[in-house]
Amino acid sequence: ARSALNDPHRVSRLDLDHSDIEERALTVGYSSRDRLLAVVTAETVEGIIRIISARRATKRERHAYETGSF
Numbered sequence: 001a002r003s004a005l006n007d008p009h010r011v012s013r014l015d016l017d018h019s020d021i022e023e024r025a026l027t028v029g030y031s032s033r034d035r036l037l038a039v040v041t042a043e044t045v046e047g048i049i050r051i052i053s054a055r056r057a058t059k060r061e062r063h064a065y066e067t068g069s070f
Contacts, residue, residue: 001031001039001054003031003032003033004027004029004030004031004035004039004054005029005049006029007029007030007031009030009068010027010028010065011029011065011068011069012026012027012028012070013025013026013070015040019042022042022043023043024041024042025040026038026070028057028062028064028065029065035056036061036065037055038055038056038057038058039051039053040052040053
């Protein structure tokens with residue numbers, strides 16, 4: 001999942017619907033194993049990126065990745 005965050009063509013958006021406590025982001029990118037993943041992250045107070053979840057991208061997320069916009 002970490003490698004998907006390094007994909008130079010990744011697309012990201014804030015995930016405002018799933019947390020009132022912390023700011024979360026949803027990023028779609030290819031992993032080092034050539035899988036298109038959707039990765040939810042949050043940034044800690046110290047500036048560390050914490051991965052909350054990772055899964056294969058949905059058709060809608062794949063389309064967002066391919067068009068370069070969320």
